[in-house]
Amino acid sequence: MSTLAGRPGSALWLLGNELRLYWRRGRMGPKSGVIILGGILALWLVMSFLIFRAVGPRIPPPPLGHESLDAAVLASVTVAAGFIASVMISQAILGVVEAIYTRNDLDLLLSSPLSPWTVLIVRSSAIAVGVLPLYAGLLGPPVIWLSVFSSPLWFSALPALAALAFAATGLGLLIVTALFRTIGPKRTRIFAQILSALTGAALFLSVQYFNITSHQTSSATREQAVHWFARLHIDPGAIWLTPARAMTGDVAALLVWVAACGAVFVVGVFLFSRRFVSDAAAASTMGVRRRAGIDTRVARVRAGVTRSIVRKELRLLWRDPVLLSQIGLQLVYYVPLLLVVVQFNHDGATQPIVRALAPAFTLLASALAGSLIWITVSAEDAPDLVASAPIPPEKLERGKILAALLPVAALMVVPLVVLLIEAPGVAAWAIGGCIAAAASSALIGLWRRSQGSRRDFFRRRRAGTLVSRLGQTIVTLTLSATVGFGVYGYPWLAIIPGIMAAAITIALYKPRAERG
Amino acid sequence: MTSDPTLALRVRDLAKTYGDKRAVDGLSFDVRRGELYALLGPNGAGKTTTLRIVSGLLDADGGAIDVFDVDALTDPIAAKRMIAWLPDEPMIYDKLTVWEYLEFVAGLWGIDAKTAATRAEDLLKLLGLWDNRNDRCESFSRGMKQKAVLAGAMIHEPKLLMLDEPLTGLDAAASRFVKDLLRRKVDEGAAVILTTHILEVAERMADRIGIIKDGRLLIEGSLAELQARAGAAGQSLEDVFLSLIGDDGGAAPGDNPAIEAAK
Structure with a gap:
């Protein structure tokens, strides 16, 4: 009955099983990803x-x-x-x-x-x-x-x-x-x-x-x-x-x-x-943490549907050390940008490099928003609970997207304000790029969601859905190119990648009934 | 459908198809206010699908559902306000404390903060989780998680409570506790529907029992009615159940003499 090569129980046979599981991991459907x-x-x-x-x-x-x-x-x-x-x-x-x-x-x-x-x-x-x-x-x-x-x-x-x-x-x-x-x-x-x-x-x-x-x-x-x-x-x-x-x-x-x-x-x-x-x-057994004594505090209960969703998502994001470290990772790749800022402060002659901050910030905002929206929208430990609540699904999704974008806004606001003071023209392109990146990430995350529990998301984060990841990456790059052309004085050229980003985002649309 | 003030749930001609398989096939049944209704059937009979449709988690292909005279298919939001749904796996957020979990659920159902705090405290004390209110759910045993989910289901004081295999994985004490709590809700006037494969639970707890197979209702009534109609007086619910669906090798209801006798 075995379809795997090698004698059952042998290393070769087991390796065949491992590779079969590797091939089938994630949700890469044969019609799209392959x-x-x-x-x-x-x-x-x-x-x-x-x-x-x-x-x-x-x-x-x-x-x-x-x-x-x-x-x-x-x-x-x-x-x-x-x-x-x-x-x-x-x-x-x-x-x-x-x-x-x-x-x-x-x-x-x-x-x-x-x-x-x-x-x-x-x-x-x-x-x-x-x-x-x-x-x-x-x-x-x-x-x-x-x-x-x-x-x-x-x-x-x-x-x-x-x-x-x-x-x-x-x-x-x-x-x-x-x-x-x-x-x-x-x-x-x-x-x-x-x-x-x-x-x-x-x-x-x-x-x-x-x-x-x-x-x-x-x-x-x-x-x-x-x-x-x-x-x-x-x-x-x-x-x-x-x-x-x-x-x-x-x-x-x-x-x-x-x-x-x-x-x-x-x-x-x-x-x-x-x-x-x-x-x-x-x-x-490491996740289990019991208190030595009884914690007698009674926290104040706060109401409101959207605020409840945002609070819950932010708590879950904040309490996920693996996620935080992965976001930290994304930020690491932008350390060179900090070097540019440092140079900018000491050397007024680096304007061309400073202009590069606008597409770079767009890239950063898009990457962060994409990751966080993917997690808040797709990772849900209690899908039946939220689906059986008396709220329209759009309201739930808005709350989740808002929760994902708040940390992005918090991270981006300081560098953008500094840039606005130092180079308002560059900042305008950067802010526009960040807003477009957040919007496209939200739409892709929503349309291409692939619901599963947060518990197995550690595995799925790496696998993801190939189409959505590829689409998100291309939109991120084309938006950055749009901002790049714009900030370097080629606004007409910026239209081409801008249209591409919009077209790819729209191409990723899925009707609600077909979403995961 | 005509209004009946005694009814909590009225399901008529409900249908749901997955590909070629008819998971629910013209199912009709009623559940009264202040009644505990056990929905039984073999694996794949359509129990969970039915309850998920009533909860608004799945779209029906056809039929009608009224929840306390609200059309659940045309106004699912209004129906959901009166419903609580508990799936067989306790769905909970490991990284939230049970207090935060209840705050979140209350928020989803639009309960004001003061009422939510009062109900959360009452429920946690009732369920023996008050001392754990600031512990994250990841440290809870399965029984504690089940209780936490139950508290979440009750914080908006639902009038129709639907539970899919609520006693799975619970120890004897927790199981007894959940049964007592459900009975209390029924005595207070709520309607409870549960699915279970532990037929003794249905036998002891249910006011009425419905047995479905292949998405169709084979028989329903009190235990005595079922025994009488199946020609199995004095026998256990398990005997009645097995005589109806057990050894027929998947034959259609019309081929089973026990079902024909019951009708």
């Missing part, structure tokens, strides 16, 4: 084919590491791999935290005659495989065509990338295990979320900081940059360039790299599995 994803991938495959059919024959075959220019290429690949690794580790940390805190079927698996080691190595492998699709989708088509039109050795990038995913998962397991040992189950969940964000953003922030603070580098010519790089005297055969060599066709380096990554993964799983059962048990 078609869109398949379409994008097919388009990318064709584009890559056209590009590499033209340039591939002119790219010399690997391995690199023998000429001075190779050092620059290997260093660039190392930076790119470092960026991918930081994001992979970030994703792996979230995957491991989810494995501990969202037990799901682990009780069933661990109570079966399967060895816990098999169960955990398969689940950890599933985490590693789970972080791969984005990079495999992005890099796979170019690497495949490069292998066809230049040299098959270029194909080494893909196994090297897969090995990197396993190493990142091993590191994620080690980090979460260490956090559990040092700060306990309750803090681990929040801290791991923050760490995941910081890890993912670390390289990005460093590059941004470097770009913003080093004026001379940003305005340097290509020759100056090459000269600067040559002074670093990087040896193409250096050990720290092994991952880059593995990704660029050096078979020996690839073997070393795969072995090293495999070792990190196995050590990670081994140390994680030693205490997994007790850690998971500790995590499952």
